[in-house]
Amino acid sequence: MTHSGAGADGADTNGAGVPEEAAFAQEVPRGEPILEVRQLVKYFPLTRGILFKKQVGAVKAVDGVSFDLRQGETLGIVGESGCGKSTLAKVLMNLEAPTSGSVKYKGEEISRLSGAALKAVRRNIQMVFQDPYTSLNPRMTVGDIIGEPFEIHPEVAPKGDRRKAVQDLLDVVGLNPEYINRYPHQFSGGQRQRIGIARGLALKPEIIICDEPVSALDVSVQAQVINLLEQLQGEFDLSYMFIAHDLSIVRHISDRVGVMYLGKMVEIGSDAEIYEHATHPYTQALLSAVPVPDPTGREGRERIVLSGDVPSPANPPSGCRFRTRCWKAQEKCARETPALTVREWLEGAAAHDSACHFAAEREIGQSAAERESGQGATERESGKQEKQQ
Amino acid sequence: MPDQEKYNAADPLAEAGTEELEMPSAVENRTFDLGTMEAQSLIKPERLQDHPEAPAADERVEARSLWQDAWRDLRRNPIFIISGLLIVFLIVMAVWPGLFASTDPLKCDLSKSQQGVSSGHPFGYDNQGCDVYARTVYGARASITVGVCATAGAALVGTVMGGLAGFFGGWFDSVVSRIADIFFGIPILLGGLVFLSVVPSQSIWIVVAFIVVLGWPQIARISRGSVITVKQQDYVTAAEALGAGSSRLMVRHILPNAVAPIIVVATIALGTYIALEATLSFLGVGLKPPTVSWGIDISSASDSFRNAPHMLLYPAGALSITVLAFIMLGDAVRDALDPKLR
Numbered sequence: 001m002t003h004s005g006a007g008a009d010g011a012d013t014n015g016a017g018v019p020e021e022a023a024f025a026q027e028v029p030r031g032e033p034i035l036e037v038r039q040l041v042k043y044f045p046l047t048r049g050i051l052f053k054k055q056v057g058a059v060k061a062v063d064g065v066s067f068d069l070r071q072g073e074t075l076g077i078v079g080e081s082g083c084g085k086s087t088l089a090k091v092l093m094n095l096e097a098p099t100s101g102s103v104k105y106k107g108e109e110i111s112r113l114s115g116a117a118l119k120a121v122r123r124n125i126q127m128v129f130q131d132p133y134t135s136l137n138p139r140m141t142v143g144d145i146i147g148e149p150f151e152i153h154p155e156v157a158p159k160g161d162r163r164k165a166v167q168d169l170l171d172v173v174g175l176n177p178e179y180i181n182r183y184p185h186q187f188s189g190g191q192r193q194r195i196g197i198a199r200g201l202a203l204k205p206e207i208i209i210c211d212e213p214v215s216a217l218d219v220s221v222q223a224q225v226i227n228l229l230e231q232l233q234g235e236f237d238l239s240y241m242f243i244a245h246d247l248s249i250v251r252h253i254s255d256r257v258g259v260m261y262l263g264k265m266v267e268i269g270s271d272a273e274i275y276e277h278a279t280h281p282y283t284q285a286l287l288s289a290v291p292v293p294d295p296t297g298r299e300g301r302e303r304i305v306l307s308g309d310v311p312s313p314a315n316p317p318s319g320c321r322f323r324t325r326c327w328k329a330q331e332k333c334a335r336e337t338p339a340l341t342v343r344e345w346l347e348g349a350a351a352h353d354s355a356c357h358f359a360a361e362r363e364i365g366q367s368a369a370e371r372e373s374g375q376g377a378t379e380r381e382s383g384k385q386e387k388q389q
Numbered sequence: 390m391p392d393q394e395k396y397n398a399a400d401p402l403a404e405a406g407t408e409e410l411e412m413p414s415a416v417e418n419r420t421f422d423l424g425t426m427e428a429q430s431l432i433k434p435e436r437l438q439d440h441p442e443a444p445a446a447d448e449r450v451e452a453r454s455l456w457q458d459a460w461r462d463l464r465r466n467p468i469f470i471i472s473g474l475l476i477v478f479l480i481v482m483a484v485w486p487g488l489f490a491s492t493d494p495l496k497c498d499l500s501k502s503q504q505g506v507s508s509g510h511p512f513g514y515d516n517q518g519c520d521v522y523a524r525t526v527y528g529a530r531a532s533i534t535v536g537v538c539a540t541a542g543a544a545l546v547g548t549v550m551g552g553l554a555g556f557f558g559g560w561f562d563s564v565v566s567r568i569a570d571i572f573f574g575i576p577i578l579l580g581g582l583v584f585l586s587v588v589p590s591q592s593i594w595i596v597v598a599f600i601v602v603l604g605w606p607q608i609a610r611i612s613r614g615s616v617i618t619v620k621q622q623d624y625v626t627a628a629e630a631l632g633a634g635s636s637r638l639m640v641r642h643i644l645p646n647a648v649a650p651i652i653v654v655a656t657i658a659l660g661t662y663i664a665l666e667a668t669l670s671f672l673g674v675g676l677k678p679p680t681v682s683w684g685i686d687i688s689s690a691s692d693s694f695r696n697a698p699h700m701l702l703y704p705a706g707a708l709s710i711t712v713l714a715f716i717m718l719g720d721a722v723r724d725a726l727d728p729k730l731r
Contacts, residue, residue, distance in 0.1 A: 095629060122631060129627060139646055152631050153631075
């Protein structure tokens with residue numbers, strides 16, 4: 001608390017965008033937004049020319065995404081390759097500067113911070129990477145990798161306690177604390193991912209952004225890592241943003257799910273709302289592609305096969321981004337960009353944020369999701385009856 | 390089962406794993422699904438594999454860093470020991486040549502020109518009737534100084550310039566790369582003829598400086614490329630996400646991972662630079678005769694190789710052994726810095 005003398009002008013500096021550390025110390029009640037993302041945009045300029053660079057366009061990787069991450073929850077983000085999930089994570093981590101829009105952590109704008117203020121935010125938001133084979137420095141021992149956060153933020157653990165702190169972290173993630181002198185290549189993929197998680201936990205962050213943390217792992221190891229993440233969430237009161245393209249895993253771990261397509265959030269809601277009452281055609285198509293572990297069910301169900309490819313994010317379609325592949329598309333879809341809101345004609349669980357002019361539940365996505373979740377046919381019947389009424 | 394217990398006793402975590410596995414019985418909890426059960430059952434074998442062998446006794450000691458590990462590894466590497474001893478021997482010879490040869494390399498007797506081995510003169514005589522053995526011993530100083538200093542200088546300048554260019558990119562990269570291109574474009578012999586002939590002093594350091602100026606772009610290109618490759622790795626992003634500053638990123642993460650190709654190129658360049666000094670001396674712009682160097686001897690002996698091969702073989706052999714020793718050393722160091730090869 002070296003700032004205590006300057007406490008009086010603290011309010012002024014806050015206004016100038018330099019948050020006091022004390023601002024981050026306050027507790028956010030469970031269920032309240034801890035991270036607020038509003039109209040976040042990230043364009044990567046396309047340039048031509050070597051010496052005199054001329055911008056000829058932009059890849060619209062993330063284009064106006066808004067959502068809240070609530071304290072203690074897991075928000076799953078799904079979408080196919082190239083839809084901007086990882087760019088979103090990088091912008092939230094302040095690894096890329098957003099083109100426009102705001103990211104607020106506990107009410108403080110963090111997307112344009114630098115220097116000491118940024119370092120303070122980094123303590124509270126950490127990341128687990130996709131590929132455990134490239135996310136650990138091959139020339140550092142495990143002790144050095146997990147101990148590095150303490151070297152960068154010496155205030156977290158005093159020098160003498162660091163070795164102990166590293167061993168405790170290894171223990172927490174289920175690795176032998178005596179392995180601190182080993183190198184990453186001496187571990188299996190699952191163990192490496194645990195090391196990556198331990199590094200993310202070292203600073204005792206409140207938010208962990210998991211960028212496809214299990215997609216590089218075997219299915220059996222995926223289950224372990226997911227269970228570990230869930231266990232740690234309870235233990236350390238973490239909020240997760242969980243990016244993945246595996247819908248089953250996202251359903252397993254998430255409280256709420258957001259679906260992204262071509263840089264836009266197309267639908268967001270609780271996991272039951274998304275998986276059982278999806279209203280956006282893209283979500284329905286995604287869900288219909290989830291493999292069903294039951295051969296009899298597999299034959300009976302209908303798959304929505306989308307035609308064409310994802311359009312280039314450098315030149316996205318006008319209006320609704322999904323209209324080029326949507327079976328519901330009409331002229332209105334090309335003219336107006338659908339807002340991510342609750343449509344007034346939807347009721348019950350279907351009434352959640354969806355960016356479609358013609359948002360409606362569809363039988364197919366629903367039934368596939370139900371089978372996948374192992375719920376009985378009775379509930380499906382009752383769902384049908386409700387609809388008929 | 391007794392085996393299992395023994396294992397658990399040796400390993401505290403094995404028990405931690407089994408505790409976690411306590412599952413509610415199906416009777417107590419009817420709703421729990423098969424998928425989770427399967428996943429849970431898979432944890433057990435992997436848990437046991439987590440600890441395939443108890444860590445060796447030496448792994449329980451203090452935490453170590455990459456460089457400490459590399460040094461521990463090098464001390465046991467016969468290639469490092471041999472090349473290290475050779476280099477120490479060559480350096481001692483360069484510093485105190487009098488310890489190895491009692492004859493004066495500049496005391497020549499034309500009547501003995503090109504004569505073979507005789508008592509007290511194991512390598513015979515050269516064109517001027519000087520003792521080849523003494524000249525080989527005394528020549529180590531100039532050749533090793535030029536080779537080592539020019540390599541160290543070029544490697545340092547090249548690594549720093551190329552590394553910074555690769556790390557920061559943008560206009561700084563453009564400027565450094567274009568400057569490197571300009572130096573690349575100068576033919577080394579033509580440059581040497583022009584540059585060294587206008588410099589009045591013929592000191593050894595002028596030759597070293599000239600080689601550094603023309604040699605750094607090669608290493609700069611290698612290090613720039615290497616740094617750019619490493620910079621894109623996830624572990625660099627991870628360190629950045631932790632709040633690491635540029636200097637930490639460069640020193641802790643990028644440099645150790647980018648240094649291997651630089652070491653290889655630099656050790657090979659060392660031999661080239663000694664040979665370059667010889668070429669420049671041969672053209673009359675490098676070191677000048679009262680200075681004794683392998684390069685001067687090799688170039689003067691090359692004309693009469695058929696009449697008196699010993700004049701060429703001994704200084705050339707000394708040059709080859711020196712270059713080989715440094716290449717072996719570079720190889721050993723590079724391998725020691727790669728934990729995967731241990």
